[in-house]
Amino acid sequence: MQGFLNLNKSAGFTSHDCVAKVRRLLRLKRVGHGGTLDPMATGVLPIALGKATRLLQYMTSEKAYQATIRLGVKTTTDDLEGDMVATSSASGLTLETIVPFLQQFQGKIEQVPPMYSAVQVQGKRLYDLARAGQTAEIPTRQVEVYQIEVLEWRPGELAELDVAIACGAGTYIRSIARDLGEVLNTGGTLASLIRTQSSGFKLDHSLTLEEFAAQVQAETFNPIPPEAALEHLARITLSPDEARRWCQGQRIIYQDASTDSAANIRRVHHENGTFMGITQVIESGGEVLLAPKMVFAD
Template identity: 35%
Template sequence: MGRRGKKKGRPISGWLVFDKPIGMGSTDAVSKIKWLFQAEKAGHAGTLDPLASGMLPIALGEATKTVPYVQDGAKVYRFTVAWGEERSTDDLEGPVTKTSEKRPSEAEILALLPKYTGVIMQIPPQFSAIKIAGERAYDLAREGETVDIPAREIEIGRLELIETTPEGNSVFEIECGKGTYVRSLARDMGRDLECFGHISTLRRTEVDPFTAEDLVTLEQLEAAVPKAEEGEEVVLSYDAIDAYIVDTGAALECLPQVAITDDAAAKIRLGNPVIIRGRDAPVEAEEACATARGKLVAIGAIEAGMFKPKRVFAG
């Protein structure tokens, strides 16, 4: 049996709340961040289209175990709908497929918004990562196929008209749940208003639990990368760039938090259950976080006052 090769990179863990620039794909962004931090492992929590900018939370190391909790978090987008044209991709990338001379009034738009608030059914774009018979919808669309994508239930908590641009386009802000396609929203509103529409700008401003204050730009990261002169044999310090990392546990603020002792943490890290003590400790919970000295130890279930680890984190 061949020996496993040693992992390349630093064993750094935490979240980097990246302000993704327009033109960069989500996978490319993860690769860039992984290289800048020289991290062993990295992954993102929710794809952001290349034509979109804004918040792309990227998990490093142990934080990749918490990706599902961030993916499920509410998201906020600021976007512009250009009226009068529908496009194959529902954004600027695709060719125009339908046109109209009509432009909606502010009153017409405001009257429509309640239809797109709450739990609704939405059909994803033809150019999306949805799998149809094992293939990505965008691959089929690029081959010229029109695929039948079933509608899915999504939840929109808030949809507001922010302003009208000098060109007559509409700027909106939306707070929505997992699986919402803002491009589909522009398409469907345009059809309802009988004027057609597509996304011309899209920026994600929040992904719960992170906020705009957590955002870090590529320029900031590149300026903080440790550098050594050619030929120098020095130990590089990553303190400056590591300062941008958000603690892994921040992704789990939605779960009950249980403080445990160092001895209990050692047992849990070996996969053993422990009794939860303390007046405020929950007796039952499907999922909860165990922390020791403020550091994440494990995610697990609490049953009859006993914490049973499901996912353990390195100390």
């Protein structure tokens, strides 16, 4: 079996837990996930099955979330899973006050990951250091937030702001909640998080673990075709002879390809429509060549 499962992760499970459950249900060794979700978070967790695990690195990094930010409280983990470390009344805040501050969290921004995160510092995960009571200087990282849209505002001592966030890889929504609380001088933490889109997969087409298990038991589960996760890549179609030589690892001349897109990575199809794999378009000796990166089909 090979392809993808668009899983709707429930709260309380780690991404690793989900992979283990899928592996047991399918009795399949090669299972991986694209884009870790915190245990508290729910929503889209792409699961790669079989040979499709090798395609995870080529999937789009764009993600979308619906988040609830609670203002007036700070926690050790920057979400409600952690211990409360400070409170401050947020009753004086209005939506009109908050909206201008949201602008500084959009675009390419420098972000400090939460102390409780999988980021490595000097070879150790930050959450391991935090659990051991150790501190570390957390390096900032550049991330990109495409859009923050306000969905709902609930004022009060502990006010809550619901937002929709579209962003790139590596963005911590917990950090946005924490940092918004800092600039508003009230403190802030993430109260809930739903990932609505990840790597081209959307929440409204996802399956819960229970739904997935039921389909497996009924023998009705069909994985999403591998190429469905690669539609953001330009497509190259090869003739039968070209496809045969390319699958054998040969670089082949391809007159119709250009080298003007990011990383020059394309998806390759046989002229009969079969997905063949991933190629890199390179220039050599004045010729445009297709260099196999990952051969998926024989």
